[in-house]
Amino acid sequence: MSETIAMRPIGIIHSPFTTLEGMPIQPGGAREVLGQVVLDADLAPALADVDGFSHVYLLYCFHQSTGFKTTVTPYLDDTPRGLFATRAPKRPNPIGLSVVEVVSVAGNVLTVRGIDVLDGTPLLDIKPYAPAFDAPAGPVRSGWLDGRKDAVAATRSDARFVTANEGAGRE
Template sequence: MPIQPVGDAAVEGTIELKEAYADGLKDLDGFTHCIVLYHFHVSDDTAPLEVEPFLDDEQRGIFATRAPQRPNPIGLSVVGIESIKEEMVTVTGIDVVDQTPLLDIKPFVPEFDVPSDADTGWLTASESTIRSKQADERFL
């Protein structure tokens, strides 16, 4: 599993909704990407407020990291949409554990979701290695 979706954009996965929610996928096939919100169901439920994140060897505040151990264990990924058939969405760039409970799917809209003046704080120093890093034992 890549540590972030950009770690391996070719990773393919399937999002399976309950049949009762299948109609909610109508028109999502017109988008190339979607935002997936999910519950970190295998993460430790005692999240420290400071962690040593991947790409760094310094303690950082949990809200300034993407660490999966969180006070409220909710994850977010932007994934590519490959296909939608009934209640199944095939996606690429997924970075979640199998059987992860899905909370929501939203269309990714660059005009809404990508601020033109964003700064990446302490991560700026590590940008060149973000795409090559894999999860380690801290994130399992």
């Protein structure tokens, strides 16, 4: 498929993380970190009713990410894995996804908790987290991530975020 899809950022995500190195690798490692999502002013009405949700998905562009490899060694593992079995930021389409807690909405500014992205990250979309729709019924498998939940809070990014190292994982 060679079709190009054009998207434009709808806002900017602000966080305390001004460099890639040392950032949390998932929202679980940034549970108490506050950030702000500043939408384009003309989109402020789109935030109506967002404060009725406890959490939202932020979809964004890994704007500091270039290139990708089909196999990476993720942060929480020593085994090379297929790129699509990881959350590595170096992807064919560098799109990120985070579930964050809604703290407040004021005008075109959404304040969130649990932000794990670089300050200045371009926002592509916001979607409400709805457990009735989003939490699968029945048993859920986490593949190679099973048993690694506790390691997320203590794991931080390193040079793999900014180099062409084959271990450019985000787990």
